[in-house]
């Protein structure tokens with residue numbers, strides 16, 4: 001354990017204002033992620049805060065993300081969901097002036113430890129963005145590209161097919177693999193981007209509102225892929241769609257800002273059934289029942 005972490009832990013446990021909050025949240029957390037026999041890893045987050053310059057966007061979030069489960073992140077706009085998500089694969093620090101504090105462990109590896117390579121972390125923790133962003137290359141190359149860059153030595157045709165199948169788009173594109181990815185519909189492009197992320201063979205997939213710009217049919221297809229994806233991967237999804245969170249996720253984290261100008265907090269984290277049927281906190285209930293936000 002490095003001295004900085006020791007210092008951080010001491011600060012956390014000695015600060016009387018923060019201690020009850022952390023303790024209470026942790027008491028409802030699922031137990032730390034365990035290996036499940038597949039290669040998927042869980043993520044343990046302890047006391048994570050995220051900054052843009054001097055502005056604190058997320059404060060002191062702790063959460064255990066279980067392997068081979070879908071974890072949904074919900075909450076009003078601006079409460080730090082995307083920021084938190086980007087901290088899980090070291091994409092946050094790519095923004096000039098942005099930094100994170102606290103501990104994020106992928107399996108048993110501290111991803112912020114000195115010497116930890118952000119490029120390798122991003123291979124292990126892939127990300128799908130809100131807006132589909134295929135490359136102006138063929139459908140095949142869109143999927144193969146990342147794997148090739150990583151020096152993939154297996155059968156590329158097989159990898160491309162497997163990834164497209166897992167993303168539930170193989171049947172729609174199998175006869176047009178040489179055509180441009182840009183020629184697909186928005187929903188197809190998003191599933192192509194999921195396939196592209198899978199082809200790098202990550203352990204965790206982060207999705208930031210992947211279906212927010214899609215029609216109900218495409219949204220349904222993305223949701224259908226979740227059930228399949230979690231058999232192999234750990235999935236974290238940000239969504240503004242309450243029904244979607246309730247349908248597809250096993251665990252749900254509710255982010256919230258109590259007062260204007262405060263940083264976003266992980267307000268409540270629990271099994272999705274509990275969050276949607278009997279949450280501990282009034283704000284969570286108000287939010288999931290559509291009374292605000």
Ligand SMILES: Nc1ncnc2c1ncn2[C@@H]1O[C@H](COP(=O)(O)OP(=O)(O)OP(=O)(O)O)[C@@H](O)[C@H]1O
Pocket residue numbers: 052055057075076077078079080081082083084095264
């Ligand atoms: N690149 C940035 N530079 C400065 N501040 C930022 C940046 N990105 C986000 N923020 C601020 O950080 C806070 C959290 O933003 P974030 O995008 O994480 O919220 P969110 O919960 O994902 O919101 P939404 O639901 O609208 O996507 C907001 O106050 C936002 O204005």
Ligand SMILES: [Mg+2]
Pocket residue numbers: 081082083208238
């Ligand atoms: Mg966001």
